[in-house]
Amino acid sequence: MPDNARMTRTDPAVVAGQAMAIADAWSPPDAPQSWWLTSATFAAIAREDVLRELAAEIPPDRLPPLLLAAVLEYLVGAEPDAPIARHYPVPGGEQPPPDPAFGAELAAFAAARRDRVAQLCEAHRYQMNEVARCVDVLPALGMIAAADDRPIALVDLGTGAGLGLHLDRYRYTYRAPDGSARTVGDPAAPVRLSCVVRAGAPPLPPSVPVIADRVGIDVEPLDLTDPDTLAWLAACVPPEAGAVTRFAEASTLARAEPARSVRGSLLDVLSDVVADLPPDALVCLVDTYVHVFLPPADLARFDDLLAQIGRGRDLDWVSVDPLVPLGPDARRTVQHLDVPPEWIEENRKGGVFGVIGHVRIRDGVRTGTVLGRAHPGAAWLEWTG
Numbered sequence: 001m002p003d004n005a006r007m008t009r010t011d012p013a014v015v016a017g018q019a020m021a022i023a024d025a026w027s028p029p030d031a032p033q034s035w036w037l038t039s040a041t042f043a044a045i046a047r048e049d050v051l052r053e054l055a056a057e058i059p060p061d062r063l064p065p066l067l068l069a070a071v072l073e074y075l076v077g078a079e080p081d082a083p084i085a086r087h088y089p090v091p092g093g094e095q096p097p098p099d100p101a102f103g104a105e106l107a108a109f110a111a112a113r114r115d116r117v118a119q120l121c122e123a124h125r126y127q128m129n130e131v132a133r134c135v136d137v138l139p140a141l142g143m144i145a146a147a148d149d150r151p152i153a154l155v156d157l158g159t160g161a162g163l164g165l166h167l168d169r170y171r172y173t174y175r176a177p178d179g180s181a182r183t184v185g186d187p188a189a190p191v192r193l194s195c196v197v198r199a200g201a202p203p204l205p206p207s208v209p210v211i212a213d214r215v216g217i218d219v220e221p222l223d224l225t226d227p228d229t230l231a232w233l234a235a236c237v238p239p240e241a242g243a244v245t246r247f248a249e250a251s252t253l254a255r256a257e258p259a260r261s262v263r264g265s266l267l268d269v270l271s272d273v274v275a276d277l278p279p280d281a282l283v284c285l286v287d288t289y290v291h292v293f294l295p296p297a298d299l300a301r302f303d304d305l306l307a308q309i310g311r312g313r314d315l316d317w318v319s320v321d322p323l324v325p326l327g328p329d330a331r332r333t334v335q336h337l338d339v340p341p342e343w344i345e346e347n348r349k350g351g352v353f354g355v356i357g358h359v360r361i362r363d364g365v366r367t368g369t370v371l372g373r374a375h376p377g378a379a380w381l382e383w384t385g
Helices: 003-007 012-025 033-047 049-056 064-078 083-087 102-111 114-123 131-147 163-169 227-235 241-256 266-275 296-310 341-348
Strands: 152-157 171-175 181-184 192-199 211-218 260-263 282-288 315-322 354-362 365-374 380-383
Touching (some): 012 064, 033 102, 049 064, 049 102, 083 102, 131 192, 131 241, 131 282, 131 315, 131 354, 131 380, 152 266, 163 241, 211 266, 227 241, 260 266
Parallel strands (some): 152 282, 171 192, 192 380, 211 260, 282 315
Antiparallel strands (some): 354 365, 365 380
16 A cells, blocks of 8 residues: 555544444334344444544545454454354354444454454455345336347446346345335346335336346456455455345355456446447446545546447446435535435435436437435335436
C-alpha cells in the first residue's frame, strides 16, 4: 500500500456512525433472529474502543467497518477451535443463539491479535459477493426481456468472484407479507434465493431470461479455486446462516462452471468487451453496490463512455446502489435518477438500502427509471417501477 494510504486515517466518530448505520440495517423490529450476529458485530465496532480504533486506522475509501468485520470473520474461520467461533454459523447449519456478551468477546479476540488484524486490513479490500442480490436484478431483467425479444448479453461490472454471472442458474422465490409466494427458475437449481416483497409487485418473468453471453469486468477478478481467496470472500459474507450457505452453494457452482472475466478498469475495457459480444444480443450492464463507490470523476467518465457506446448499439444498465456513500443529502442515484422524498429522509437518518435503477439507451437516447429499493443483503424488496 502506498505510504500516503497508510497515513490516511478515518475519524473514529465517522467509523462509529457508519458501523451503527449498518448495525441498524440488520436489526429492524421484524428482523429474523439469524441477523443478530451481523448487527452485534457492527455495534461492537461502533462501541468497543479497540475495535473502533482498529477501524479508524483504515483509510475511508476502504470501507473501514466492513473491512474490519471481514478481517475478524476471516481470523475466526482460521481458528475454528477458538471459543468465539461458537457464535458463527457454518454452511448448511443453524444460526447460533444471541449472546449479549459477544461484543466484549469480539473486542478481546481482536485485541489479542491486534498486529495480525492490522496486517490483514492493510493487505485486503472488502469484497462483498452477496449472490442474493440477484433477486433485486431479476425483475428488471424480466422487464427488459419482455420489452425486447433479443437475447441478453450480460456484463457484470465489478464482478468479483463472478457469482452474479450465473443468475440464470438460480431458483428465486418472492414472498408476500400474506405468506403467498411466486417462484421463478429451475426447480433443480442448487442455489435457491428468496426475499420478502414489502411493497409493490415486481414484474417477475415466467422463466429466467435467456442469457446469450456473459462476461464480468473487475480490476482484480477473483479465483475461487484458490483456497485463501475463497476463505477471504467467505469472510466478507455477513455471518448469517442463510448468507454463508448461499455463498458456499453459489461458489461451488461457479467453480464447476466458470464464466469469463476480463481484468481491468471498466472505464478502460468496457468498450472492447461490448464490441466482442454477439451483435444480435441486447447488452445489459449490471452493477450491485459497485458504481456508487467510484470517485466522482470516474462516474462522469462512465457517463461519457456509456453515451459513446450507446451511439453504436442499444444497451440497458441495471444498478442496485445505496445512497449512503453519496452523503446524507443525496437526492439522486448514481444513474442521476430522482428518488422519492421519503427515501431521502430515511437516508439522511442513516438508513441503508440499495436503490434499483434502470437506464435504457435506444438509438443513442438515454432514459431512466427508479424501479424500487432493497435491503443490502436482499432480505426484502420494495417495487415502485
